[in-house]
Amino acid sequence: MSLKLRLLIIVTLILVFNFVAAGYFMIQNARQAVAAEMASSTQLARGLLINALPTLRFSNDLSERVTLIVDSVRHTRHIRAWFEDMNGQPLIGHEEGVPFTNRPDAPDWFIRLMEPEAVAFRRLITRGSQSYGYLVVEADPSDEVTEVWRDMETLLFLGLFFLTVISSLIYLALLHGLRPLQQLADALGHLEKGDFHARVDTGGAKELKPIQIRFNHMADVLETTMAENHALAGNMLTLQESERRDLARELHDELAPCLFGIRVDLAEIERIAIENKLPDVEEKVSSVKLITSHIQSLVRKMLSRLRPMTLDDLGLVEALRDMLHNWRDRQPEIDWEWDFVGDFTGLADTLQVTVYRVVQECTTNCVRHAEASHVRVEVKREKQYIKVTVTDDGKGLDTSAVKGFGLIGMRERVSALGGKIAFDTAEGQGLQVRVMIPMKSENKK
Known part of the structure; x- marks a missing residue:
């Protein structure tokens, strides 16, 4: 896991914890406020009801008077009031088709979390010895719960907004702050590949x-x-x-x-x-x-190993052609192909010998080890480089046998002239040796 992602996760968890804690304390305070509001409203409605009940004894129409009392109490904030018969069936204060209780505009889990215990007041209505029913007053916290839920939604929206903004700012800050480390890693990669011109900017974080x-x-x-x-x-x-x-x-x-x-x-x-x-x-x-x-015979072999005489007598291109013609004569079962592009006159002696030795080593390996049926040799002179490519369709290069193939010697020769050598191989798919040697002024005769 990257450092940026770790820091973002830590900051996000801290912010989420803060928002959760804020929400928790907000709900706790809201519950206490709702309970206090319900108790206050119920106490007020109870006082109004107690003051209004004595007027029932002087009323000729009990139903009309009860309706007036219920309506007066019911208009009190956060209060539900109704009159029910002795069997608990609502008679006054409950219209047909209208829900008896108000449901807060909030999720069920939030309603269960917020609603306080029901605060109710019941009073038996009698006249003489006859009982008519109960006048009931009950706290209705639905409006308060709805308001609290809307506040929670606002808090949640603001929390998500600020979480997104803060996380984005932190990510941008980390991206800018850690960019020097990425530049340093890229520069190390260039050094690993042999590019020693790599440098990093010394700006950025002071540390x-x-x-x-x-x-x-x-x-x-x-x-x-x-x-x-x-x-x-x-x-x-x-x-x-x-x-x-x-x-x-x-x-x-x-x-x-x-x-x-x-x-x-x-x-x-x-x-x-x-x-x-x-x-x-x-x-x-x-x-x-x-x-x-x-x-x-030994002298001729020594001369060949010490110095390819054809190189001095014929020049680089003709010496290479002579070598490949000899391979074709000795190995007719292999399809030999070559291509020389450019003017190779005036090259430094060490450069010519290196090109000749590279081709000689590669073709020798193709015959001795690769079991190839086709070998192609390409030598090109470009603007500032000599490019040598030897490709075969043999069994590929076993990396554990690199030393046996003399490839280390080729690498040393090429590196001594400031060049590069690469081996592209896959088991059963042949080998391609690519060499690029710069034509520096110090390499010239």
């Missing part, structure tokens, strides 16, 4: 300013450190390639001719041994020739 300042300082240090590391790695890669190129040139220019000279001399020795019928010498010569051929 968050030290964190924002320290984050920006940390980002500055990381950006500087990563730039230095990339520069150092790039220089090391350049130095490494330079040393490899020099070593490969020495092997090619010095050792290869020596081995070739040994083979020529061995051929001459073998000819002399055959002419002079020296089988022992001939056998030794054959053995030395085998050893020499093995050394030459």
Whole structure:
């Protein structure tokens, strides 16, 4: 649960509790007020009735006189009055079709909660020894209960209105106050992805300013450190390639001719041994020739590992084509496809070697591990980047075997030049390796 939601729930509960408490005390006060009002009205009606009863003995028409008394009392606020016979049937004060009691305009539960105990006064009407019935006066709290319910409705409406307004204001305040934390989280996400240019605004809440300042300082240090590391790695890669190129040139220019000279001399020795019928010498010569051929093979492999000679002889595009043609000849069961877009002349030596090695490693993995039937290689030169994409339809990449595939080495090479590498894979759906390397001025020859 988010912090905003928690705070909103807490504030809402506090406000609801306050409104409930206010409603509770309002109802309690209203009940006491209604009870007092009913008692007062009943006492007043009782006094009026007691003062009017003696006039009955002087009245010739008892029914008319009782009606006048009932009407005079009934017009008193919060009072119901009627005259009923000895069996309890209303005779006066109850019109046909009119409810005998008034019902408050409120829910039943509120009526039960608010209505006080009935306050009634009954007086037997007699003349001489004859009893005519009862004159009844009873408190009628319906108007008071209706008024209280309307006040409660107003309170409820105002409570909901203010609850909505206060919650909205608190939400907006929290949204504005916590925005720096969201910005900080987004900036951390950029750092996690390798974007060290991320910074946060130091405005907002005063309590968050030290964190924002320290984050920006940390980002500055990381950006500087990563730039230095990339520069150092790039220089090391350049130095490494330079040393490899020099070593490969020495092997090619010095050792290869020596081995070739040994083979020529061995051929001459073998000819002399055959002419002079020296089988022992001939056998030794054959053995030395085998050893020499093995050394030459090792030298060619070392040259290939140290420096792709075709890269120097043919250029990047033709070297890649030559590599893929060799794969097509050796692996005809795989459908090989490639596409090179852009001008690749004038690229830095380390950049060319890195592109070549990435394609070499990816295609090697496609053959050795992917069990692919189709491989596509794309190399594009865009405005400021070299983009390499190698896609296969093999069994996908097992993340637990990343080290075995040499992908870490590719990542290090690409990172040393300030580039990025991504692996998109799903089990049984192949692998796509995407590399993007910037063409920085320091990478140029």
